[in-house]
Amino acid sequence: MSSVTSVKTIEIDARGPRFSAVITTLVLALALVTESIWVIAFQAVVFAIGATKGPQFTPYAFIYRSLIKPRLKSPLRTEDVRPPKFAQLIGLAFALVAVVGAAIGTSVVFTVAVAFALAAAFLNAAFDFCLGCQVYLILVRIRKA
Amino acid sequence: MKSLLPLLAVLAAASVFGIWFRRTRGEFRRRKTVDGPRLTPDQIGIALGERVTMVQFSSAFCSPCRATRVLLEQMVQTMPDVEYVHIDAESHLELVRQLNILSTPTTLFLNRDGTEVGRAMGTPKRSQVLTAVAAVQ
Numbered sequence: 301m302s303s304v305t306s307v308k309t310i311e312i313d314a315r316g317p318r319f320s321a322v323i324t325t326l327v328l329a330l331a332l333v334t335e336s337i338w339v340i341a342f343q344a345v346v347f348a349i350g351a352t353k354g355p356q357f358t359p360y361a362f363i364y365r366s367l368i369k370p371r372l373k374s375p376l377r378t379e380d381v382r383p384p385k386f387a388q389l390i391g392l393a394f395a396l397v398a399v400v401g402a403a404i405g406t407s408v409v410f411t412v413a414v415a416f417a418l419a420a421a422f423l424n425a426a427f428d429f430c431l432g433c434q435v436y437l438i439l440v441r442i443r444k445a
Numbered sequence: 446m447k448s449l450l451p452l453l454a455v456l457a458a459a460s461v462f463g464i465w466f467r468r469t470r471g472e473f474r475r476r477k478t479v480d481g482p483r484l485t486p487d488q489i490g491i492a493l494g495e496r497v498t499m500v501q502f503s504s505a506f507c508s509p510c511r512a513t514r515v516l517l518e519q520m521v522q523t524m525p526d527v528e529y530v531h532i533d534a535e536s537h538l539e540l541v542r543q544l545n546i547l548s549t550p551t552t553l554f555l556n557r558d559g560t561e562v563g564r565a566m567g568t569p570k571r572s573q574v575l576t577a578v579a580a581v582q
Contacts, residue, residue, distance in 0.1 A: 314508070332452050379508050386506035411451055418452075419459040427463035432506025433567075434548045437534050437541065440504075444538060 310381040312356045317384035319368055320350075320360035321425035324391070328418040332411065337402040340414060344395035350388030354381055358388075386432040387424065391417050470509075470567025473554070473577035481561030482544055484553075494528030497581045498555040499574075502534040502546050509568040513550040520574055527578060556581050 324343065331339040350358045394417035401409030423429035486492050489500055499517055503510035514531055521529040534541050534549055544553065544561070553564045554577050562581045565573065 329452055332455070333447060333449060335447050380511070383506045383508045415451060415455045418455050419462075422456060422459045423463050423466075426460070427467055429463065429466065430508055432504070433509060433550070436504050436506045437549055438547055440535055441538065441542065 310354070311378040312354075312381045312384075313369070314377045314379040315369075315372065315374070316361050316364045317355050317387075318425065318428065319364045320355060320358060321421050323360045323363070324421040325418065325425050328414060328421055331398075332414045332418055335402070335407060335410065337399060340395055340398045340402065340410070344392060344399055347388050347392035347395050351385060351392045355384040355388055356381065383430060383432045386436065387420070390431055390435065391420065394420075471565055471569035471573045473563050473565050473569070473573055473580060475563040475580060476561060484555060484559045484561070486559075488540060489530050489532065491528060491530045493555065493557065493559050494526060496526035496557055497528070497578050498559065499527065499529045499578075500553040500555060501529070501531050502541065502549055502551045503531060504534045504549040507549045510550040513552065513568045516568070516571065517552070517574065520571065524578065554578065554581050
């Protein structure tokens with residue numbers, strides 16, 4: 301938690317996390333269908349980079365910067381890095397639960413955890429859903445109850 | 446390749462939720478009970494507006510909070526009987542609990558006495574703000 305609550309504000313291209321959410325949705329869909337521990341483990345590593353270093357340092361962000369961004373004509377819109385970084389942390393939590401579920405052979409835990417991560421990534425990609433807006437305050441309220 | 450059923454179920458459920466979510470963001474919801482909670486200038490940190498006070502709650506991990514703030518700060522300049530105040534939810538948890546605020550941005554619309562008439566969750570459109578302000582008597 302400490303890494304995402306730093307006070308300094310960093311601005312990033314807002315279209316980057318949205319593109320990354322599309323790739324994340326595809327990878328998580330693949331994980332759900334194949335029930336592969338390797339696919340979800342890979343996505344967990346991507347989430348871990350996004351949640352610690354920042355979403356602008358993931359492999360998906362690299363694809364965005366090198367292939368997608370030069371072709372975009374829409375004006376640059378920046379956003380605070382903290383909301384997408386927080387979403388990566390939530391994604392990491394679900395992915396880790398799924399990895400543990402698969403490792404100990406409980407496929408129900410795997411399927412449910414991947415399903416939640418997929419739902420969040422899909423909502424972000426398709427509807428610009430902001431996970432931090434919906435869950436952060438509730439988490440704070442629970443923690444400081 | 447295992448079953449496609451979980452994938453289709455997740456995408457269908459998330460789509461239904463997403464469409465509902467998009468539709469309801471920014472919508473002004475009037476309180477069903479006659480008297481909402483009453484806020485004092487002490488609690489919100491500014492004097493109440495002559496007719497309406499808009500109180501926006503924001504948090505750190507919230508992109509639409511900024512857009513909402515920009516819109517409301519700009520709109521309030523042309524509305525002499527309306528005041529606007531921005532509150533960081535995390536540092537006002539007492540108030541957040543009392544008002545039962547669950548997500549950000551949430552904007553409360555208070556009448557001249559400081560009583561909540563209704564609220565909007567998510568970034569409202571300009572027209573939705575005008576509707577909400579007009580709904581306060």
